[in-house]
Amino acid sequence: MSTPRKPPLPAILLANHLLDGDVVFFTSKSWSPDPRRAQVAHDEASALVLEREGGAAFARQEVVDACLVDVTIAPDGMPVPNHFRERFKIKGPSHRPDLGKQADFGVR
Amino acid sequence: MYRYDEFDEAFVRDRVAAFRAQVERRLSGSLTEDEFKPLRLKNGVYLQLHAYMLRIAVPYGTLASRQLRQLALIGERYDRGYGHFTTRQNLQFNWPKLRDIPDILELLADVEMHCIQTSGNCIRNVTADPFAGVAADEIEDPRPVAELIRQWSSAHPEFDYLPRKFKIAVTGANHDRAAIAAHDIGLQIVRNDIGAVGYRLLVGGGLGRTPMIGRELRAFLPKNALLTYLTALMRVYNLEGRRDNKYKARVKILVHEIGIAEFRDRVEAEFAGLDRAAHDADPAELARIAAYFAPPAYEKLPATSPAFESAQRANPIFAAWVEANVFAHRQPGYAAVTISLKGIGDAPGDATSAQMRAVADLADAHSFGEIRVTHAQNLVLPNVKQADLFALWRKLGEAGLAEGNVGLITDIICCPGLDYCSLATARSIPIAQSIARRFAAPERQREIGPVSIKISGCINACGHHHVGHIGILGLEKRGEESYQITLGGDASKNAAIGEIIGPGIPADAVPDAVERLVAVYLAERQAGEDFIAAVRRLGLAPFRAAFAQEARHAAP
Numbered sequence: 001m002s003t004p005r006k007p008p009l010p011a012i013l014l015a016n017h018l019l020d021g022d023v024v025f026f027t028s029k030s031w032s033p034d035p036r037r038a039q040v041a042h043d044e045a046s047a048l049v050l051e052r053e054g055g056a057a058f059a060r061q062e063v064v065d066a067c068l069v070d071v072t073i074a075p076d077g078m079p080v081p082n083h084f085r086e087r088f089k090i091k092g093p094s095h096r097p098d099l100g101k102q103a104d105f106g107v108r
Numbered sequence: 109m110y111r112y113d114e115f116d117e118a119f120v121r122d123r124v125a126a127f128r129a130q131v132e133r134r135l136s137g138s139l140t141e142d143e144f145k146p147l148r149l150k151n152g153v154y155l156q157l158h159a160y161m162l163r164i165a166v167p168y169g170t171l172a173s174r175q176l177r178q179l180a181l182i183g184e185r186y187d188r189g190y191g192h193f194t195t196r197q198n199l200q201f202n203w204p205k206l207r208d209i210p211d212i213l214e215l216l217a218d219v220e221m222h223c224i225q226t227s228g229n230c231i232r233n234v235t236a237d238p239f240a241g242v243a244a245d246e247i248e249d250p251r252p253v254a255e256l257i258r259q260w261s262s263a264h265p266e267f268d269y270l271p272r273k274f275k276i277a278v279t280g281a282n283h284d285r286a287a288i289a290a291h292d293i294g295l296q297i298v299r300n301d302i303g304a305v306g307y308r309l310l311v312g313g314g315l316g317r318t319p320m321i322g323r324e325l326r327a328f329l330p331k332n333a334l335l336t337y338l339t340a341l342m343r344v345y346n347l348e349g350r351r352d353n354k355y356k357a358r359v360k361i362l363v364h365e366i367g368i369a370e371f372r373d374r375v376e377a378e379f380a381g382l383d384r385a386a387h388d389a390d391p392a393e394l395a396r397i398a399a400y401f402a403p404p405a406y407e408k409l410p411a412t413s414p415a416f417e418s419a420q421r422a423n424p425i426f427a428a429w430v431e432a433n434v435f436a437h438r439q440p441g442y443a444a445v446t447i448s449l450k451g452i453g454d455a456p457g458d459a460t461s462a463q464m465r466a467v468a469d470l471a472d473a474h475s476f477g478e479i480r481v482t483h484a485q486n487l488v489l490p491n492v493k494q495a496d497l498f499a500l501w502r503k504l505g506e507a508g509l510a511e512g513n514v515g516l517i518t519d520i521i522c523c524p525g526l527d528y529c530s531l532a533t534a535r536s537i538p539i540a541q542s543i544a545r546r547f548a549a550p551e552r553q554r555e556i557g558p559v560s561i562k563i564s565g566c567i568n569a570c571g572h573h574h575v576g577h578i579g580i581l582g583l584e585k586r587g588e589e590s591y592q593i594t595l596g597g598d599a600s601k602n603a604a605i606g607e608i609i610g611p612g613i614p615a616d617a618v619p620d621a622v623e624r625l626v627a628v629y630l631a632e633r634q635a636g637e638d639f640i641a642a643v644r645r646l647g648l649a650p651f652r653a654a655f656a657q658e659a660r661h662a663a664p
Contacts, residue, residue: 019135020205021159061137064155065530084589085526088535089157093527095455095537099188099203100158 007047008070012038012079013054014089015063023089023101024063026053031063034105035090038079040071078107109172109478110255110400112220119263120217123224127151128210135207148206150230151213152223157530159203163226164216168236168254168278169197169481173468176479178219180464186212191464193449193457195521195572196275197235197481198226202528224262229270231261231342235277237285238446238482241401242490244438248297248305250280252398253334256389259397260335267342271349272357274342275314277483282601287483289313289322289603290575292359293341300328307334311341311371312363315569319605320360323368325375333379336387340378344371404476404491409441413494426501428550429512434497435488443494445475447487447504448511448519452548455537456522457485466507474500483572484521484560486514516553517561517626518544521572525565525582526589532565534582534589539563539618546619547626556626559639560599575599577640578625579606580618591618595625595651596643607648610655617662624654 012035013026024031025038032038041047047068054066069086071079081087091107092100101107112120127147134144148154152163164179171179179199183191186208187201194200204212216222225232234254241249257276261267267274277286280297288294294310307329313322329337345359348366363371420427435444447467449457459467471479471489474496480488492500504510513519520543523529525536540563547553562576566583573579579594590612597606613621626639628650633642643651 016155016159018141019207021155021203023158058141061134061140064141083587084584088526092158093537094535095527095541 010040010042011047011068011070013050015066120222124213149227152226162201162204164199165226165233166481171479173471173477175219176464176468180461183461190460193485195483231274237279238480238488242444243281246281248280250278251401254278255397271351284601287599294322306330312360314360315574317567319574321603335389336384339387341375344374406439411440416494419498432512433514445489445492446514450519451511452544515558517547517559521562523571533584536563536565542619557638574605609652610659613662621658624658628654
């Protein structure tokens with residue numbers, strides 16, 4: 001039997017909203033387009049809770065492509081993904097600062 | 109231009125209604141994502157990094173002004189005021205909401221457009237020479253056969269679930285401006301020894317993770333046999349193409365594995381067994397299609413326009429734009445104009461809704477209402493009077509569309525990359541922007557001459573990097589974006605795959621690396637020798653050496 005994969009920590013749960021495709025973050029009880037409101041899992045147990053919530057929200061037809069993303073918490077409290085791919089996903093197109101969350105929520 | 113008949117119209121409207129019902133079922137929860145995904149992909153709807161993306165087919169890159177205006181409206185009403193023209197002559201919107209897409213499709217159907225077969229394992233939009241019907245070096249206009257293939261391949265019951273996607277490009281000229289050797293099937297209209305017009309067929313070209321140049325399947329196929337022959341070819345592929353591994357599923361892999369001779373034998377055997385009467389195109393239908401592409405009502409004009417000549421003498425910036433962006437027309441007194449969507453610092457291929465409207469208005473005023481999309485992500489006004497060129501150029505300038513860089517080093521082909529695409533491994537647009545800014549000076553671009561830089565943000569090669577004179581591939585290396593440079597690729601008649609010239613370099617080193625490659629060329633070129641010719645003559649060694657200096661310099 002293989003060992004269950006351990007989620008990298010700390011982590012947040014992000015997905016694309018089914019209706020409009022926008023990137024959304026799981027807060028303690030719902031989905032928000034604002035990354036600052038993302039619930040951060042600091043231990044394995046809470047990361048697994050988040051992961052299960054992603055699967056449940058997918059099954060409830062709320063979101064698609066839900067996944068846990070490991071982050072570093074910036075001094076201003078913003079969870080910043082450790083991988084550049086998710087950093088762009090959270091910010092928006094890097095050549096268009098007028099679009100995406102960098103415009104809507106001041107994500108840097 | 110081709111116009112829908114009542115069957116086309118009913119078919120597209122039915123598909124919009126079907127997709128509307130599918131979206132409703134998805135939103136109500138009666139379709140799961142797994143069930144819905146293939147349905148949305150059949151209608152050109154992808155999910156990208158930040159949002160859904162809608163890919164709209166522009167058949168063989170031909171647009172009417174009313175269609176471009178409708179795209180402008182959709183961009184404004186349902187997107188963020190711009191669209192992206194792709195290397196397959198299509199248009200993508202990057203921010204549509206799923207719930208709005210049925211309404212967008214309805215607006216598209218109003219102007220005889222759709223998103224059918226812009227995704228999925230089917231025959232995709234047929235692409236063609238953007239100068240079709242106007243090029244002086246053309247044997248025949250490729251648009252009628254492109255339209256015939258479009259009709260034949262649309263919702264074709266037998267070829268709707270192929271092992272993998274399938275791309276066809278057509279040219280009617282000897283100079284390949286449609287990159288036919290980089291397609292699953294490349295079709296070239298040719299004349300045989302006795303003067304009959306037919307097709308030369310290439311098969312098994314394609315880029316992606318296993319780049320290959322198409323091989324000649326038939327040197328000459330009589331025109332009337334085309335659909336039967338394509339049926340035979342598609343049958344062999346559909347039956348024998350691999351379905352166990354998506355990375356080995358394109359027809360190029362089948363051709364490579366069994367060899368072109370064996371592949372040809374199988375196609376010819378299938379062809380011989382088919383009932384031609386049942387498969388060949390109906391000549392009456394062919395004539396009906398061809399009639400839509402009759403030349404417009406050209407005026408009888410002298411071959412040259414004195415006003416145009418004097419405007420060039422008086423205005424060197426205009427003259428430079430003419431030199432790069434204006435293409436010789438077969439009709440005396442006319443020209444074909446390429447409108448660059450590569451403004452310095454802009455995202456290649458992007459056009460705002462305002463720019464789309466400006467181009468549509470200019471097409472109405474100067475080009476019989478017709479526009480073409482090029483695989484190099486520019487637009488073409490195919491039928492402009494030479495005497496109108498100066499006025500046209502000034503109006504293009506007002507719309508921010510007068511960049512005179514077509515075919516030059518800043519006319520960069522570039523996929524959306526990691527700024528939009530969920531498959532991408534690195535960004536490509538900022539690389540294009542930084543190279544364009546580095547080489548922005550028009551006189552320097554002219555001094556360097558024709559060079560094609562093509563950038564892809566992943567191995568799937570939507571930016572055609574393998575066939576760029578200088579190809580740039582964005583990858584991930586140790587958690588950072590890294591760029592692999594290839595040299596010697598060619599998308600023209602002399603199609604070739606570029607070779608890697610050294611280790612990957614970081615994004616900020618790319619403009620310097622390009623600079624070093626260009627410096628080798630400038631130092632070594634012979635009189636009149638352009639970049640790719642010099643690369644072929646010199647070989648890669650001097651370029652590798654220059655690149656190695658940059659790679660060492662850029663090493664962390």
